[in-house]
Amino acid sequence: MSPQYSLRSLLLVILAAFSANASNWLYLAKLSSVGSISEEETCEKLKGLIQRQVQMCKRNLEVMDSVRRGAQLAIEECQYQFRNRRWNCSTLDTLPVFGKVVTQGTREAAFVYAISSAGVAFAVTRACSSGELEKCGCDGTVHGVSPQGFQWSGCSDNIAYGVAFSQSFVDVRERSKGASSSRALMNLHNNEAGRKAILNNMRVECKCHGVSGSCEVKTCWKAMPPFRKVGNMLKEKFDGATEVEQRKIGSTKVLVPKNSQFKPHTDEDLVYLDSSPDFCDHDLKNGVLGTSGRQCNKTSKAIDGCELMCCGRGFHTDEVEVVERCSCKFHWCCFVKCKQCHRVVEMHTCR
Template identity: 65%
Template sequence: MPTVSAVNLTTPLLLLLLWAIHPSMATNWLSLARLPRSRPVSGDAPCARLRGLSSGQVGVCRARGEVMESVRKAAEMVIEECQHQFRNRRWNCSTTPRGINVFGKVLHQGTREAAFVHALSSAAVAMAVTRACSRGELERCGCDRKVRGVSPEGFQWSGCSDNLSYGVAFSQTFVDEQERAKGLSAGRPLMNIHNNEAGRKAILHNMQVECKCHGVSGSCELRTCWKVMPPFRRVGAVLKERFDGATEVRLTRIGSRTALLPRDPQVKPPAARDLVYLAPSPDFCHLDPDNGIPGTAGRRCNGTSRLAPDGCELVCCGPGYRAGRAEVVQRCSCKFSWCCSVRCQQCKNTVTIHTCRV
């Protein structure tokens, strides 16, 4: 039997073995968010040393290094937005203190949570790269010059429209790379590719139009307009809605190909913008360090709500919750001073705080 040092690390057999051990390595690039801002993320040597990137993603880094700072920003966007959208859920996108598995092993199964993070990640890369294009930070792209002429509404297309097509193309190249490398005949790669594309479509279907008026005294006789991406918060909210309505699917062979079809035959097949998942989620109630699940013990919850996701009965699971009194300092008696400041007093109030029992 060969020793580890004698194994060719690029052999398909070993790549398949690594896929079996770490089925969600495609999201490990999120660990770029842990890098200090002063550390470069491009160039042959830095690219090879970036933990969490697949061999194909290292190749993208070397070939298109100017874009990698946008990828780092995208990783930061994913963590921040995930934690905002799930702040009141049992799984609140808590991160591990170190390592390349930013969300622990929660994403190593084909759950709803994995579906959401994949969709959010592909959208974040597309948006971060597109923003860099519009700001003139990248040599290979700029504004979308294809948006020209007069619109059916009668305004003139002009200005710097966001070049979303370039950002989407890079997201497909970078984020989808490892899924394509594994082949699209297995359930997880197909699931991840579908959800990655759903994330990018959440941007496309929520593009906005900004305009500027031209004319005497602001008469707006002529309007020039351009297309801009929605705020990332909006994209996160759309994908959160898709998470709540995600479709459980199973791998099905149709003739010579495989596809993901609803596990329940009475459920309609998911659309391209829908999220899909293969496995039920854990309950996230109890501490599970091996999988990066902190549990809900000690979490604050809403003691006045029974049905909302942040309600104590839903968040705290079996152990229940307790109420305590705490003193908080808040701004009060605020007055506007001419010109132009607001002066407030500091008031102490005693409030009831509900927390999950340990």
């Protein structure tokens, strides 16, 4: 075998490994911008995209910066929601960005897929409403007078466009494989659950018009929930996720609860196939940083408590000085002046 052929084979293996994980596109979050793309060939150089995503990139150059923002939203929200857990959504500079945790069919992977698809739908919809994209704008289907008697006006969020783009971009790998494997079905289900967290929680925002602030006329529009609320809802779904297995019903392969005593999951629930590791020990190969050195709460009995967070290894206690604002006073007009107070507190970190 020639050296050139060996190198080419190695590259193909590496590319196949990168493409094996449908969440590799999250690597876009590491970029400072995708909006500066000036040539379609640049899409080929974006790390983490499979070929069909590269094709979508070429057809939707202006949307790709919103996809990048969606990836950033997803990672930041994941890290916020799991800040007090053993696995805290820490990212790597390699693919996949969450390590091999997301290559297994765990609860953690379920959450990552859900929050990621929601992040893209949210960011693209927000870009539509703010006039950043030529391909979409406000939701033109929301108009006229509502059954409640108020006038639809303003810019309603075009969530239909954002969801459709998320389905096309995020789901593409599972769709291209025919969505027949258990993991493909799991990913597709959780992707849709993430988008449902936005779709099913759209809210109506209104503004009153009239003399002296009276509400003689009220105009309203549809708006997405804050992304923090989306994260909160998906975190609740993570805690109550259903363990499933694949079964064939007729000619269709579906996921059903592994325990027949559990009620069937809904489209909004998260599902998983495999048990999670305990995340106690450092395992960089699998993207697990372990809990050594993590801060813990000595008085808590929950997962953020030192006993559970430190996996029974014990913890160190140090006294540290913190500086806080104190003795704040309002001065007319109009500013608040505070003093700086120093105090010593105990900080507990896992061994």
